[in-house]
Structure formats: structure tokens, C-alpha cells
Amino acid sequence: MKVRAFTAITACKFTRWFLRVIGRGATQMPGRVATKIYPDILGYLAKDVRTVVVTGTNGKTTTARMISKTLSDCGVSFLANKSGANLLNGITAEFIANCTPTGKPKKEAALIESDEAAFKKVGKYVDPELVLVTNVFRDQLDRYGEVTHTLNNIKIGIENSPHATVCLNADCSLTASLAEEVDNKIIFYGVNEPIYKKRVKEESDAPYCIHCKYEYEYEYITYGHLGKYHCPHCGYSRPDPEVAASKVIVSDAEHSEIEIDAAGEKFKALINLPGGYNIYNGVSAVTVAYALGLDLKKAVSALSSFECGFGRMEKFMIGKAETRMILIKNPAGCNQVLNFLSNVNEKSIFAVCLNDNYADGRDISWIWDVDFEVLAEMADKLEYICVSGIRAYEIGMRFKYAGIDPDKIKVFKDYDKLLDAISEQDMPVYIMPTYTAMMDLRALVSKRFGYKNFWE
Ligand SMILES: [Zn+2]
Known part of the structure; x- marks a missing residue:
């Protein structure tokens, strides 16, 4: 066995262990350490x-x-x-976590x-x-x-x-x-x-x-x-x-x-x-x-018997409210969520949390390519719609242009307050966050309502 491979595997396993001990769910670092030491470590382990x-x-x-x-x-x-660590470092770390110290x-x-x-x-x-x-x-x-x-x-x-x-x-x-x-x-x-x-x-x-x-x-x-x-x-x-x-x-x-x-x-x-x-x-x-x-x-x-993935139609009880969290990331995906929602027959509450961090995409103009107008058409089923996230006001504005009654649009700059408001509802709630908003919200839901974090 190559010494470099052994060193890379050991360093990666140690980093992973260490990050867990200090309570961090980082998924990129251990793989990065390994590929720094041995760039072809993934090829070596995957063969x-x-x-x-x-x-x-x-x-x-x-x-x-x-x-x-x-x-x-x-x-x-x-x-x-x-x-969800779908880049090379994450994949490398996963192979290392599932091999013996000698790379078998x-x-x-x-x-x-x-x-x-x-x-x-x-x-x-x-x-x-x-x-x-x-x-x-x-x-x-x-x-x-x-x-x-x-x-x-x-x-x-x-x-x-x-x-x-x-x-x-x-x-x-x-x-x-x-x-x-x-x-x-x-x-x-x-x-x-x-x-x-x-x-x-x-x-x-x-x-x-x-x-x-x-x-x-x-x-x-x-x-x-x-x-x-x-x-x-x-x-x-x-x-x-x-x-x-x-x-x-x-x-x-x-x-x-x-x-x-x-x-x-x-x-x-x-x-x-x-x-x-x-x-x-x-x-x-x-x-x-x-x-x-x-x-x-x-x-x-x-x-x-399949269970929903992290933030993908994932179901929680937030207080009294049966809540589903559905990640949105592009017009096509978001339109599919709307297709789903417009075929739901119960009166419901919606929440959209829009961030514009790098992992969400800095450009939020895509929200204008989404057919949010369909939400105005289903006004009788829509109790109200919450907006939150870094770009809460822009998504709120989009809803106003879509023809949704402004009285039905509620702005929450703070996720804690958003969850407080949701927890008092006794009707279905559908939360649609962009990626980084989902990570923050999901962590908060874990903390406050006792759901597992994704790396557990
Ligand atoms: Zn042709």
C-alpha cells in the first residue's frame, strides 16, 4: 500500500472524528485534507x-x-x-469513512x-x-x-x-x-x-x-x-x-x-x-x-416505505402544525412544487424563505420566472403566505405582483418568529426555503422541536 494513501486516509478519518467531537457536521473538510495529501485517493479507494x-x-x-x-x-x-456533500471532497470522505485503515x-x-x-x-x-x-x-x-x-x-x-x-x-x-x-x-x-x-x-x-x-x-x-x-x-x-x-x-x-x-x-x-x-x-x-x-x-x-429526505417534502410537527419542508432552487423545481400545491385540497399556509447566498445563487431574478400567479388563483385555499430569508421583501413583492392579497402576505425577518407563528396553526403548512435558508431553518427545527440533524 502506498504511504501517501495511508497518510491521507488516517488524516481524513482523524479530521472527521475531530469535527464530530467538537459538534460540527462539516462534510467538506475531511475530504479536502485527504485530497491535499494524495490527489488520486478517490481513484485508489474506488477501484x-x-x-x-x-x-x-x-x-x-x-x-x-x-x-x-x-x-x-x-x-x-x-x-x-x-x-448532500455532492462534491469531490464529500465523496472522497465517504469512501474513506468506509474503508479500513489500509484502504480496503x-x-x-x-x-x-x-x-x-x-x-x-x-x-x-x-x-x-x-x-x-x-x-x-x-x-x-x-x-x-x-x-x-x-x-x-x-x-x-x-x-x-x-x-x-x-x-x-x-x-x-x-x-x-x-x-x-x-x-x-x-x-x-x-x-x-x-x-x-x-x-x-x-x-x-x-x-x-x-x-x-x-x-x-x-x-x-x-x-x-x-x-x-x-x-x-x-x-x-x-x-x-x-x-x-x-x-x-x-x-x-x-x-x-x-x-x-x-x-x-x-x-x-x-x-x-x-x-x-x-x-x-x-x-x-x-x-x-x-x-x-x-x-x-x-x-x-x-x-x-421510503421516507422523505432532508428538506425534500420532509414532514415535521411544528407545534400543532403538520409541516412539510420543500427545498426550492430553480424555476422548474419551484413550479413543480406549485403544481403539487395547486392540487392540494385542504386550506393551508405557505411560507417561502428566499436567500441569495452563494449556494442559493446570488441572482434571485428567477423568482419572476415562477408561476406564483397560481397562488392568487387558489386564494380560497390559501390562509396566508409567510415570507422570510435575506430577500424576504423581494419575494413578498413578487407575491404582490402575482396578485396575492397584500393582507395575506406576512413578513418574518426572524426564523424563530416564523416558527412561533407556524406552531400555533392547526392546518397544514408548507415551507419552501432556498438551500441556505433550509439549512438554517432545518437546524432551528432540530433544536426547537427535537428533530435529527442530517449528519446524525
Ligand atoms: Zn429537429
Whole structure:
């Protein structure tokens, strides 16, 4: 064994231990220490581990969690970067935490959630057996703001993963186009019928054909630019998915019921998480199980006992109020939350916490691309809406422009006061924070209402 690898592993394990002792949940530092000592430590540790990488713009965390549940239920031992540390340092630290002091892996598999930019690099160090791409949407965190840039990052990541089977969302015209760009074995998945009765008005992130720039025609849209598209000019069209939600039976405030068709074999699936976009997450998790040759019955039933991830439809009792926390980070994701909320039938309270720190994206102009007007249309179901976070006033202003009665908009500059107000409600509350707002709020909820922190 290389001395540098041994030193890197020891230093990383020590740093991790030390940070825990002093009560810090830092996830970047230990990995950074290790890669400083031995830059190729990840490649060294990952070479004998079957690796699954989940990438794409939206839905990575939830999908990775669903896959985790599937792997556990199928008896596969694995490590995962579940703390949301989806950059190289976090992944490295996770591999080190799951190896012996001499660098021997303790787990047979690894499940890596990676953003598109990091995936480009991840593929250089690990040799994934499987890559799952959820979708490609415009994200305000993308410095170039171009979906083609994101798509190109994923393409490079796949090129760095020549042995991987690649699972692609057939319903995303951008994602599906990757099949023509790479030589890997491809498995398409999708949703074969519309999900929502009522949808928000969304700007499509990909209205024009990726090949010839003609406008796509759709047989149906599930959400955003996802659906059954075809280009009337060059003929590029949605490929037939091998694994699909063949029927959407129910999609309500608590869960979805679907029929999954995996290469002709049919299963009834219950997805224990509301929101139509979670149907995609569920189908993609089953696709991974299918591609890995796992027991599909177990994979499907894992979806029904799956528990919500950190800040992703996560449920709490805050005082009397049954509360769900739903991370928002870009127009497409936020519109999907609104699609979900506009199909909820009970009278509810909403809260949006908008920050503009680096991890949220400094530019908050994306809030003008979200169809918040739909909230004004559901005035009879909206008790009131709270705004908070660094840019509370801007989001409040956005709601005013959306046509929401100003008397129904309440500003809370302080999260403690926001939680106090929520705790007195006896109706459902939906909190939608951006990333750093979620981290702060989630920590406060842990402290005040006794929920676990993510690293515990
Ligand atoms: Zn075309």
C-alpha cells in the first residue's frame, strides 16, 4: 500500500472524528485534507467498488435516497454521500469513512449523488457501473445559465465512464439526446401519460429541437419540458422507455399510485411521497434496480416505505402544525412544487424563505420566472403566505405582483418568529426555503422541536 494513501486516509478519518467531537457536521473538510495529501485517493479507494452515480439538475437527492432504500432492501452493502456533500471532497470522505485503515473497501457498492459540474471530474476517478441522469433544467446556479452547458458537462462525465450503463429520462428531450452522443449501453425510462389535472403555466426550458431548432410538438406534457415530444422537422422524438410509469392512478397530497412497466413486467407501485415529480424519481430508482439486475418486486415495494429526505417534502410537527419542508432552487423545481400545491385540497399556509447566498445563487431574478400567479388563483385555499430569508421583501413583492392579497402576505425577518407563528396553526403548512435558508431553518427545527440533524 502506498504511504501517501495511508497518510491521507488516517488524516481524513482523524479530521472527521475531530469535527464530530467538537459538534460540527462539516462534510467538506475531511475530504479536502485527504485530497491535499494524495490527489488520486478517490481513484485508489474506488477501484474495487461497484459505483452508481446519480446526476442531473432536479431530483438527485430524493432519487438517490430511493435507490438507497432499494439497495438496502435488496441486501446490497453500500456507502452513499447522503449528507448532500455532492462534491469531490464529500465523496472522497465517504469512501474513506468506509474503508479500513489500509484502504480496503468495507462496502461492495457506492451510491454517489453528484451535480453535473462535479460529475465531469468524478468520472476521472471512479469507474461507474451505472449512471442515472434525472433531467436537465435551467438552474440559476449554472454560471453560464445555459442548459447546453449543463448537458455538455454530463456528456463529458459519461465519456469518462466508458463502462457504465446509462439510464436516461426519455421524457426530457435534452437528457435523451445524450444517447446519440455516447457509446454506452442506454436504458430509457419515462412516464407514459400526463400526471396533473391542473398545471401551472411554465416557460419551457427546451421548446426547440436540440438538433434543428424547430419547435417541438407534444402529445402530452407531464411538467416543464418533459413529456412525449417530437420534432416535426427532423423527426427527433421521445424514445420508447424500457421502464416506465405506464399508468398514473392517483397523485395526491400524501402519495402517488402508479403502474410500473419494466420491459413488459408490470407492478403496482405506491410512492410514499407527494408531488408528480416524485413519480419520475420513483421510476428512475426502479430503473436502476432493473439495470443492476436486482429483485424488482423489492425495488418497487421499497418506494412505498421510503421516507422523505432532508428538506425534500420532509414532514415535521411544528407545534400543532403538520409541516412539510420543500427545498426550492430553480424555476422548474419551484413550479413543480406549485403544481403539487395547486392540487392540494385542504386550506393551508405557505411560507417561502428566499436567500441569495452563494449556494442559493446570488441572482434571485428567477423568482419572476415562477408561476406564483397560481397562488392568487387558489386564494380560497390559501390562509396566508409567510415570507422570510435575506430577500424576504423581494419575494413578498413578487407575491404582490402575482396578485396575492397584500393582507395575506406576512413578513418574518426572524426564523424563530416564523416558527412561533407556524406552531400555533392547526392546518397544514408548507415551507419552501432556498438551500441556505433550509439549512438554517432545518437546524432551528432540530433544536426547537427535537428533530435529527442530517449528519446524525
Ligand atoms: Zn429537429
